[in-house]
Amino acid sequence: MKALLACTLLALGCVSKAPGGASSGTAALFNGKDLAGWRQLGDARWLVENGEILGETGGGSQSFLVTTREFADFTLELEFRSESKGNSGVQIRSGIGPTGRVAGYQIEVDSSERSWTGGLYDEAGRGWLQDLSRNEAARRAFRADQWNQLRIEARGVRIRSWLNGVPAADYEDHAREADSSGFIGLQVHSGQDTRVRWRNLRLVEHAR
Numbered sequence: 001m002k003a004l005l006a007c008t009l010l011a012l013g014c015v016s017k018a019p020g021g022a023s024s025g026t027a028a029l030f031n032g033k034d035l036a037g038w039r040q041l042g043d044a045r046w047l048v049e050n051g052e053i054l055g056e057t058g059g060g061s062q063s064f065l066v067t068t069r070e071f072a073d074f075t076l077e078l079e080f081r082s083e084s085k086g087n088s089g090v091q092i093r094s095g096i097g098p099t100g101r102v103a104g105y106q107i108e109v110d111s112s113e114r115s116w117t118g119g120l121y122d123e124a125g126r127g128w129l130q131d132l133s134r135n136e137a138a139r140r141a142f143r144a145d146q147w148n149q150l151r152i153e154a155r156g157v158r159i160r161s162w163l164n165g166v167p168a169a170d171y172e173d174h175a176r177e178a179d180s181s182g183f184i185g186l187q188v189h190s191g192q193d194t195r196v197r198w199r200n201l202r203l204v205e206h207a208r
Helices: 002-011 136-141
Strands: 015-017 023-027 038-041 045-049 052-056 063-067 074-082 088-096 102-109 120-123 127-130 148-155 158-163 166-172 183-188 195-206
Touching: 052 063, 052 183, 063 088, 074 088, 088 120, 088 148, 102 148, 102 183, 127 166, 136 166, 183 195
Parallel strands: none
Antiparallel strands: 015 023, 023 195, 038 063, 045 052, 052 195, 063 183, 074 148, 074 195, 088 102, 088 183, 102 120, 120 127, 148 158, 158 166
């Protein structure tokens, strides 16, 4: 019986425990083969190569690849590699705003000399909520032309990010407490110079 129970728990390995004992589940965002579970917004080109998601400039409009599911409290880990100087980002708790634009929180991917990757931006809203102008350690953590690891944690009103293990954003947004769920999205910024790869997307949902 114990052996059977162990095998059953192993088969259900997507179920885990969040801090404090609350149950949580792991959501498979990307199967490594195709874009099942995602939808495209805008004219960027999105494809799967070598188990990675590649997003690159198409017609030049602001574009996103977004999940068909919504998420509330979670920890998201992923790796990305910018192959150009174009801007990108990861949308969380986002949706389509009144003007038809994608709106919501964005964790920045910034391969320019400014290096604000990991900063928190309110897309189609208030703009920067927390940039990295005062966080030199996080700015230096970005690895140009290499794979970078991004960790994002959203719990209640608090949103935090880490870039290659270095703390980046840490923000409590009491002004938008009701805005606590939405889709996950990958961005190809408007313009002609964005090309970015994503892999190893892992999301653990936390019970409220």
